[in-house]
Amino acid sequence: MARTIFISSEDSVFCRKVMELSIQPLATRALAVDSWLLVPSSQQFATEISRRIAACNVVIAVFSRRGNANILCEVGMAIGYGKPVIPIIHSLEQVPAMLRAYDAVVFDDNNFERLKQQIDQRLDVILAGSFSDQRVRDHVAQIRGKPPSQNEVTPPDVLDPLSVAIARYRMRDYEGAISILEDAFAGKRVASAHAYYYLADSYFLLGESLPRGERMFETHRKLLLWAELGCSQFPADERLGKTLGLAYLKNNNIEAARRQFQSLIARNPNNEIARYNMACIQAQAGELLPCIQTLAELFERQRDNDSWRLLARLDPDFDPFWREDLFQRLLYPSQ
Known part of the structure; x- marks a missing residue:
C-alpha cells in the first residue's frame, strides 16, 4: 500500500509552485502526494480533509507570507492524529507557537530545487526514524524510490573467510557472502555462531531481493537449512533463533514460526x-x-x-x- 504525503496549503501561485517544483517530484509508486489542490474536496470540506489527513503518513504545511487560518486548523488535525508535520515558512519568526517544537524549513522564493532537497532530507528522517535494522532502511529506500546506499567497505587483506564474508554482506553482495561461507563450511574453516548467522541471514536478505519464483523458493529452503543447523549447534544464540523464526515464516510454516518466537520471548522477555x-x-x-x-x-x-x-x-x-x-x-x- 502506498504511503502518502498530504500538502496543506492555500490556493496561490506560490503554493502551487512549491507543490509542483519541490514536493511532487519526490513522489514514487510507493509514496503518493495528496492535496485538495490536486483532488478538490466535496462540499463536506472539513470532514473530507480530516479523513485525508488521518489516512496520510506525513503532512507538509506550506505557509505563505500572509498566513492562513485553515492551514493552522489542518496542522492541528495532523498533530491530533499524531502525524509528523513539516512546516514550510519564509522566516523562523513567523513559525506559529504550536509548531515551534518542529524543525521548520525556511525557504528561498527563488530556489525551489534547494527546497526540494530540504524536504527530501526530512522525509528520510521521518520515514526511517532511528531504527537501525538495515532491512527497514532498505524498505524505506524502496518507498522513496531510491537505491539503497552502498556502504563503502573494503574486504580486509586477510584470509579469514568470515571477515571477508561479513564485508561482502555489508556491501549487499549476499551471493558473494554465501559463496565464501559455504566454501568455508565445506572446508571446515568456520564453525562459529557468527558464521551460521551471516550465512543464514545472507540467504534471508537475498530472498527478499528476488522476484517470486523457483529461485526465491530455493533460497528460502537454504535459509531454513542453515538456520536449523545453526540453532542445533548454538541453541542459545538469539540472532540465530530470530533467523530460524523468519525462515519458518518464509517457508509458509506460520505455526512453527509462532512457536519459535514464543520460545524466544519466554526465554528472554526483553527480546x-x-x-x-x-x-x-x-x-x-x-x-x-x-x-x-x-x-x-x-x-x-x-x-x-x-x-x-x-x-x-x-x-x-x-x-x-x-x-x-x-x-x-x-x-x-x-x-
Missing part, C-alpha cells in the same frame, strides 16, 4: 525483536486483536523509543490492518 516478529505473524494470520495487543505491549515497554511505532507504520506485513480504526489509533496515538 523486543521477537515480540515485533510475533505481531507480524499475527498480522499475516489475519489476527487483528492479538496483533494489536502484541504491538501495544511492545510500544508500552518501549514508551521512550518511538522507533518501533515508526517501523510498524512502514511495515507491509501490517497493510491488511492499515485502515482499521483500532490499528490506526495504535499507530497514531493522540498527542
Whole structure:
C-alpha cells in the first residue's frame, strides 16, 4: 500500500509552485502526494480533509507570507492524529507557537530545487526514524524510490573467510557472502555462531531481493537449512533463533514460526525483536486483536523509543490492518 504525503496549503501561485517544483517530484509508486489542490474536496470540506489527513503518513504545511487560518486548523488535525508535520515558512519568526517544537524549513522564493532537497532530507528522517535494522532502511529506500546506499567497505587483506564474508554482506553482495561461507563450511574453516548467522541471514536478505519464483523458493529452503543447523549447534544464540523464526515464516510454516518466537520471548522477555516478529505473524494470520495487543505491549515497554511505532507504520506485513480504526489509533496515538 502506498504511503502518502498530504500538502496543506492555500490556493496561490506560490503554493502551487512549491507543490509542483519541490514536493511532487519526490513522489514514487510507493509514496503518493495528496492535496485538495490536486483532488478538490466535496462540499463536506472539513470532514473530507480530516479523513485525508488521518489516512496520510506525513503532512507538509506550506505557509505563505500572509498566513492562513485553515492551514493552522489542518496542522492541528495532523498533530491530533499524531502525524509528523513539516512546516514550510519564509522566516523562523513567523513559525506559529504550536509548531515551534518542529524543525521548520525556511525557504528561498527563488530556489525551489534547494527546497526540494530540504524536504527530501526530512522525509528520510521521518520515514526511517532511528531504527537501525538495515532491512527497514532498505524498505524505506524502496518507498522513496531510491537505491539503497552502498556502504563503502573494503574486504580486509586477510584470509579469514568470515571477515571477508561479513564485508561482502555489508556491501549487499549476499551471493558473494554465501559463496565464501559455504566454501568455508565445506572446508571446515568456520564453525562459529557468527558464521551460521551471516550465512543464514545472507540467504534471508537475498530472498527478499528476488522476484517470486523457483529461485526465491530455493533460497528460502537454504535459509531454513542453515538456520536449523545453526540453532542445533548454538541453541542459545538469539540472532540465530530470530533467523530460524523468519525462515519458518518464509517457508509458509506460520505455526512453527509462532512457536519459535514464543520460545524466544519466554526465554528472554526483553527480546523486543521477537515480540515485533510475533505481531507480524499475527498480522499475516489475519489476527487483528492479538496483533494489536502484541504491538501495544511492545510500544508500552518501549514508551521512550518511538522507533518501533515508526517501523510498524512502514511495515507491509501490517497493510491488511492499515485502515482499521483500532490499528490506526495504535499507530497514531493522540498527542
